[in-house]
Amino acid sequence: MLVLLYWQIDFLGLVNIFLKIDITFLLFGLLMVLPITMLTALRLTWLSPNDNRTSYVDSLRLILAASVMNLVLPSKMGDIVKSAFMVKSSERSYEQNLSLVIFEKIGDFLSLLLWCIFGLFLFEDNNWMFSILLSLFFTIGLLSIISNSFSRFVFMVVLLLAPDRYVHSVNKLQYEWLRMVSCVNKQQKKFYCLLLFSLFLWFLHLFQLWIFILSLGGAVPFLDSLAITPLAIFIGLLPLSFSGIGTRDLAFVYFYSSFLSAATGAALGILATLRYLIPAIFGIPFFIKYMNTRFSGKI
Secondary structure (H helix, E strand, C coil): CHHHHHHHCCHHHHHHHHHCCCHHHHHHHHHCHHHHHHHHHHHHHHHCCHHHCCCHHHHHHHHHHHHHHHCCCHHHCHHHHHHHHHCCCCCCCHHHHHHHHHHHHHHHHHHHHHHHHHHHHHCCCCCHHHHHHHHHHHHHHHHHHHCHHHHHHHHHHHHHHCCHHHHHHHHHHHHHHHHHHHHHHHCHHHHHHHHHHHHHHHHHHHHHHHHHHHHCCCCCCHHHHHHHHHHHHHHHCCCCCHHHCCHHHHHHHHHCCCCCCHHHHHHHHHHHHHHHHHHHHHHHHHHHHHHHCCCHHHC
């Protein structure tokens, strides 16, 4: 996909865009990685059960270590690796940690879907079929974390399809998942605060990408950027490439074609990838530490 993209654009024009980049906006955008990462770690701490809470420092280490895997896995699935790492950093079982991490990821995904739906309503070329599809995904995701009966139905289907050797593990995961759903129903205020917090986190991501657009000399109104960028990020999260590289770049070029040249859209894709690369670099020592811990039987 990258070869196809760069075959179609003016490569010398892309180089020229980076030579003329606004350093002030670029540094400001890159520095936003710090508060975004710290707030993401705070969310994980906040989400963990009160009786066995993950400390903020451990959450930050886990977020950084998972960032390494996010570079080589699609759909930010490196976040799921946190559940294996958390076995040695907490007294919770693998199933407990897995349910916690998936819970966090679903909440994060729902927040992005809300921004995508918001963007589609503002986007001139609104595709109503795509809007319905995203709304359906949002409804299913929301039901999976607030409805006991819906969650039981999903696990019933999974148990019917799962090989016999995984039935015991799925049953344990179902128990921990239903326990998390019960906690949500008992602490609805906390859950909706977490959802709002996730929406704010995604707003910071969207604002960061708008700063990158300004650094590249793009003249895109913030409201238009707020409508378009979630769609490009969502496309980049589809499990089609490593860390969304290629799909996300093409999405930026396509969705911003009315505002930016193809070369500028490609440059924006490169800067968007830096958002994943920077925390991954800082996460390498923690990733090595967790990988050196012998927990292969837990994976």
